[in-house]
Amino acid sequence: MQKSIQLKKRPVGTPTLEDFNQVDVAIPEPSEGEVLVRTVYISVDPYLRGRMNEGKSYVPPFQLNDVISSGVVGQVETSKSEHFSEGDVVIGTLGWQEYNLANEKTIRKIDHTQAPASAYLSILGMTGLTAYFGLLDIGKPQAGEMVVVSGAAGAVGSVVGQLAKIKGARVVGIVGSDEKANLIKNKFGFDEAINYKTENVGDALAKVCPNGIDVYFENVGGEIGDAVFPLLNNFARIPVCGAISAYNKSSADIGPRVQGYLIKTSSLMQGFTVGNYAPRFKEGADALAEWLKEGKLTYEETITEGFDHTIDAFLDLFKGANVGKAIVKVSDIQQ
Known part of the structure; x- marks a missing residue:
């Protein structure tokens, strides 16, 4: 038997432990073209909150009393596929459980000798x-431009800031603590940091962006996003990646209307999901790997130890407890 985490009921507002069930289920046996994968790392991500609601979205909702899934790095225990051998380290969208049955077409091998296995999440x-x-295709930062990033200490925001610096832009990050402010400046190379919990974001942005904002990478939404619009320059670009401030609201998130700002400045505001770029994943992964090897990129991970703490790690996302990517370590890679 193995442990598995299921969605017990659809959360109302911020999820709680009571919305989930941890149950024991049988370890499956692979058939032809399948492999049994032992879970090593589980990715916990804010977007999963949306999949816990019923209704249409860009991915189907989780079903009640069914296993939750996300990005997982694992090691092949048993293979009935000619493409995978026992011991291979693989990645795919798999269940929050200790073992997963995977079709050979739904996973791919990773080389954990070139970078830590968790880095692939x-x-x-x-x-x-x-x-x-999001930044390079929609934001298109140019040398000398001003880029502002919300959720700047998170897994996406921290990379956005570094990519903007690689392109020669000046970068301001919005974060939720002084510790994160120091981190994004000292480790990730942001030029300025604003702590939205202790500063008036609009006033602080006006001070550090005296010539306006050319690119705003949106991870948060809400009042933080509202503070950016009055400072947009002509032809500003706004990639909309997330709106975590509204994910746990039970009613529509109402705020200032943005149309006037967009019209006055001829700005582009475009929502996206990474799945839009699936045919170009290799291009992006190769570029990121090269910059990482050259020392132009670095990253942070918040790794929670133990499968039994997976739900806690997910709930911590909505408390701002993570720095960089939030990951659960379930087991070790066997050499």
Whole structure:
């Protein structure tokens, strides 16, 4: 038997432990073309909150009393696939459980000797790719421009800031603590940091962006996003990656209307998901890996030890407890 985490009921507002069930289920046996994967790392991400609601979105909602899934790095225990051998380290979208049955077409091998296996869930995985395509395809920062990033100490935001610096832009990050402010400046190279819990974001932005804002990478929404719009320059670009401030609201998030600002400045505001760029994932991963190897990129991970703490790690996302990518370590890679 193995442990598995299921969605017990659809959360109302911020999720709680009572919305989940940890149950024991049988370890499956692979059939032809399948492998049994032992979970090593589980990715916990804010977007999973949206999948816990019923209704149409860009990905189907989780079903009640069914296993929750996300990015998982694991090691092949048993293989009935000619493409995978026992001991291979793989990545895919798999269940929050200790073992997963995977079709050979739904996983891929990773080389954990070139970078830590967990990095394939962060800087070399979906979060790194989200930053890469969102900023460079939509934001298009130019040398000398002003880029502002909300959620700047998170898995996506921290990479966005570094990519903007690589492109020669000046970068301001908005974070929720002085510790994170110091981190994004000292480790990730942001030029300025604003602590939204202790500063008036609009006033602080006006001070550090005296010539306006050219690119705003949106991870948070709400009042933080509202503070940016009056400072937009002509032809500003706003990639909308997330709106975590509203994920746990039970009613529509109402705020200032943005249309006037966009019209006056001829600005582009575009929502996206990383899945839009699936045909170009190799391009993004290769570029990120090269910058990482050159020392132009670095990353942070908040790793929670133990499968039994997976739900806690997910709930901590909504408390701002993580720095960089939030990951749960379930087991070790066997050499």
